[in-house]
Amino acid sequence: MSAPRVGIVGGGQLARMMQPAAINLGIQLRVLAHSMTESAAQVIPDTVIGSHDDFAALLAFADGCDVITFDHEHVPSEHLIKLQNAGITVRPDPSALNFAQDKLAMRKVLADAGISCPAWQEITMIDQLETFGDQVGWPLILKTARGGYDGKGVWLVSDFAQAQQIFSEITKLGIAVLAEQCVPFVRELAAQVARSPHGQCVAYPIVQSTQTDGICTEVIAPCPGLSPERAAQAQEIAIRIADLLGVTGMLAVELFDTGSQMLVNELAMRPHNSGHWSMDGSVTSQFENHLRAVLDWPLGSPAMTSPVTVMVNLLGQDVDDLQGAFRHVMARDPGIKVHLYGKDVKPGRKIGHVNAVGSNIDDLRQRAQHAADYLTGVINE
Amino acid sequence: MSAPRVGIVGGGQLARMMQPAAINLGIQLRVLAHSMTESAAQVIPDTVIGSHDDFAALLAFADGCDVITFDHEHVPSEHLIKLQNAGITVRPDPSALNFAQDKLAMRKVLADAGISCPAWQEITMIDQLETFGDQVGWPLILKTARGGYDGKGVWLVSDFAQAQQIFSEITKLGIAVLAEQCVPFVRELAAQVARSPHGQCVAYPIVQSTQTDGICTEVIAPCPGLSPERAAQAQEIAIRIADLLGVTGMLAVELFDTGSQMLVNELAMRPHNSGHWSMDGSVTSQFENHLRAVLDWPLGSPAMTSPVTVMVNLLGQDVDDLQGAFRHVMARDPGIKVHLYGKDVKPGRKIGHVNAVGSNIDDLRQRAQHAADYLTGVINE
Numbered sequence: 001m002s003a004p005r006v007g008i009v010g011g012g013q014l015a016r017m018m019q020p021a022a023i024n025l026g027i028q029l030r031v032l033a034h035s036m037t038e039s040a041a042q043v044i045p046d047t048v049i050g051s052h053d054d055f056a057a058l059l060a061f062a063d064g065c066d067v068i069t070f071d072h073e074h075v076p077s078e079h080l081i082k083l084q085n086a087g088i089t090v091r092p093d094p095s096a097l098n099f100a101q102d103k104l105a106m107r108k109v110l111a112d113a114g115i116s117c118p119a120w121q122e123i124t125m126i127d128q129l130e131t132f133g134d135q136v137g138w139p140l141i142l143k144t145a146r147g148g149y150d151g152k153g154v155w156l157v158s159d160f161a162q163a164q165q166i167f168s169e170i171t172k173l174g175i176a177v178l179a180e181q182c183v184p185f186v187r188e189l190a191a192q193v194a195r196s197p198h199g200q201c202v203a204y205p206i207v208q209s210t211q212t213d214g215i216c217t218e219v220i221a222p223c224p225g226l227s228p229e230r231a232a233q234a235q236e237i238a239i240r241i242a243d244l245l246g247v248t249g250m251l252a253v254e255l256f257d258t259g260s261q262m263l264v265n266e267l268a269m270r271p272h273n274s275g276h277w278s279m280d281g282s283v284t285s286q287f288e289n290h291l292r293a294v295l296d297w298p299l300g301s302p303a304m305t306s307p308v309t310v311m312v313n314l315l316g317q318d319v320d321d322l323q324g325a326f327r328h329v330m331a332r333d334p335g336i337k338v339h340l341y342g343k344d345v346k347p348g349r350k351i352g353h354v355n356a357v358g359s360n361i362d363d364l365r366q367r368a369q370h371a372a373d374y375l376t377g378v379i380n381e
Numbered sequence: 382m383s384a385p386r387v388g389i390v391g392g393g394q395l396a397r398m399m400q401p402a403a404i405n406l407g408i409q410l411r412v413l414a415h416s417m418t419e420s421a422a423q424v425i426p427d428t429v430i431g432s433h434d435d436f437a438a439l440l441a442f443a444d445g446c447d448v449i450t451f452d453h454e455h456v457p458s459e460h461l462i463k464l465q466n467a468g469i470t471v472r473p474d475p476s477a478l479n480f481a482q483d484k485l486a487m488r489k490v491l492a493d494a495g496i497s498c499p500a501w502q503e504i505t506m507i508d509q510l511e512t513f514g515d516q517v518g519w520p521l522i523l524k525t526a527r528g529g530y531d532g533k534g535v536w537l538v539s540d541f542a543q544a545q546q547i548f549s550e551i552t553k554l555g556i557a558v559l560a561e562q563c564v565p566f567v568r569e570l571a572a573q574v575a576r577s578p579h580g581q582c583v584a585y586p587i588v589q590s591t592q593t594d595g596i597c598t599e600v601i602a603p604c605p606g607l608s609p610e611r612a613a614q615a616q617e618i619a620i621r622i623a624d625l626l627g628v629t630g631m632l633a634v635e636l637f638d639t640g641s642q643m644l645v646n647e648l649a650m651r652p653h654n655s656g657h658w659s660m661d662g663s664v665t666s667q668f669e670n671h672l673r674a675v676l677d678w679p680l681g682s683p684a685m686t687s688p689v690t691v692m693v694n695l696l697g698q699d700v701d702d703l704q705g706a707f708r709h710v711m712a713r714d715p716g717i718k719v720h721l722y723g724k725d726v727k728p729g730r731k732i733g734h735v736n737a738v739g740s741n742i743d744d745l746r747q748r749a750q751h752a753a754d755y756l757t758g759v760i761n762e
Contacts, residue, residue, distance in 0.1 A: 002704070026721030026733070045423065292711070297707075305686050334679065340384075340406060357686075
């Protein structure tokens with residue numbers, strides 16, 4: 001038996017959380033990390049230190065891997081294409097990944113396919129911004145086409161004066177900019193699918209995702225009060241995008257639910273924060289299905305193991321004694337599932353998450369939120 | 382935050398399966414293994430090569446660990462006591478572990494406490510064997526007091542002539558011998574509890590365990606057709622033994638169910654094959670609770686996530702293409718959970734296990750057995 005080897009570019013918590021699935025499946029992981037103390041480097045023996053910006057480092061890293069995949073979307077497309085040309089299997093394919101890296105390219109391809117998005121426009125000249133703002137109304141959203149995540153590279157601008165200022169700062173850096181309508185949504189949804197090179201696709205239940213200051217703070221699976229018809233519609237949107245773009249691995253589609261419409265907000269082609277609930281609440285976690293998909297293995301069932309799972313993120317605060325808080329939380333709630341990423345605590349940093357699995361949604365939300373608040377020092381009782 | 386470090390002596394699959402739990406909980410593992418290719422060494426970065434028989438190696442290994450625990454019971458007691466005397470925290474305590482290492486000591490302590498066991502006797506002279514055999518009837522069981530596992534060190538002897546021969550061979554090696562009645566059981570049960578140094582104890586559901594040639598082949602959780610009263614009685618036996626012996630970590634009590642009585646067969650003070658079902662079928666796996674217990678952390682819920690889980694072991698056969706067989710099994714049954722240990726396939730060797738989780742016991746047994754048979758080449762369709 002020769003176990004397959006999957007190379008993951010990036011040593012963050014997403015790479016870390018692939019390791020439990022890899023251990024169970026007998027898959028060997030190799031990770032390209034910035035340092036041996038990074039989240040994934042702590043738990044994956046075959047860690048290579050190097051930068052994802054360095055093509056030579058990427059090429060050396062990929063040697064001996066059956067497939068290369070990602071913890072983030074920051075690897076330059078030209079490097080990925082050169083890796084492919086050197087005979088390396090890269091999944092998702094750079095041509096697909098580009099649509100997760102470049103929001104402008106994403107908006108164009110979805111528009112061409114008739115998939116509903118918020119009103120958007122590429123902004124190359126300042127007066128386009130004024131016209132667009134007058135059209136869709138203020139405030140609106142300004143985004144860099146590339147490089148944003150967790151609220152970075154995204155601005156809610158209240159008027160033309162503020163928009164002008166931010167626009168001129170971004171364009172100084174030579175980055176393309178797009179403006180989008182600030183959609184009056186009733187809630188945000190996420191649709192996740194896994195898709196394999198041979199074309200199999202499985203869809204996870206649609207979840208409700210709550211963002212605070214641009215960072216995901218709570219996810220409820222399945223989304224409460226969403227009709228089966230609309231849930232199926234959201235799954236169909238994600239499956240259609242996965243097929244259209246030729247995604248392999250996990251695809252997350254963030255959607256605005258306006259009550260009447262579901263509009264595509266962002267795409268991610270890797271395991272995603274909106275799917276962390278699946279580690280305890282699904283037959284097959286998103287991390288396991290990502291590995292199965294990039295290896296072109298048959299996909300696992302995305303079915304839920306219980307009626308509801310609530311996930312709450314742990315965002316770093318000034319906590320003196322995380323270990324002490326953790327013991328309190330475990331003693332208070334023997335059924336809560338706490339996941340820590342092995343990161344130093346810094347204000348606002350994602351240091352872990354909590355899953356509560358069961359059937360009573362109010363009870364689960366309360367338990368997950370209490371554990372998260374206690375672990376991050378927001379409450380102390 | 383400083384993550385605790387747990388040192389595990391022994392690099393087999395039990396140590397390997399602690400790593401997913403450790404990753405989730407933010408616990409650092411260090412493992413003492415014989416080689417870098419051992420099952421656990423493949424997935425735990427902090428691997429130290431050395432022998433559990435070498436006290437200097439053990440002492441160096443333990444330096445910097447918050448607690449030392451075990452993948453097996455083969456570390457000499459005198460080494461463990463010296464480790465403790467050097468200030469190392471060892472869990473389970475050597476004084477408890479001794480009862481899992483020495484079957485004669487175990488029989489004596491359980492007999493003193495009035496806990497039901499098969500009829501047994503220490504055999505120091507050959508004529509004791511004849512008298513005991515005449516008393517309890519032939520065939521009977523001969524066991525070495527130390528060193529046995531997976532059917533090794535245990536003999537079913539049909540008559541006095543055969544018993545004489547085996548007895549003389551064992552005593553030549555200077556190992557103590559005991560004889561036990563061959564109990565006419567209707568089934569074998571296993572009772573698992575986790576117990577922490579501060580005295581918290583949680584009991585897993587009682588399972589039915591099937592042995593073939595002395596090796597566990599199938600486990601059904603919970604044991605079908607066992608009344609709640611008898612299940613509670615089996616849990617009480619395990620809790621009582623854990624308290625009596627001062628066990629910390631997981632304790633497995635293997636029991637013979639004679640229909641009217643439950644008799645203690647063997648003890649193991651570590652995660653055990655009879656608890657592998659808990660990886661997919663319980664809120665807290667035995668591996669997570671073992672780590673929580675040896676760190677003196679509050680224990681997790683041992684509740685089942687579904688009505689039934691069936692575990693079937695993968696015993697190595699002559700399979701040409703395990704990876705190909707694995708893909709077939711995944712495609713056929715998207716809900717099956719296969720766990721591989723990263724071991725080379727050798728006939729009869731435990732190379733992994735399969736869990737099927739759900740509610741229909743016949744369906745789950747069929748699915749788990751089919752997957753195991755296909756993966757081990759017993760069937761090819």
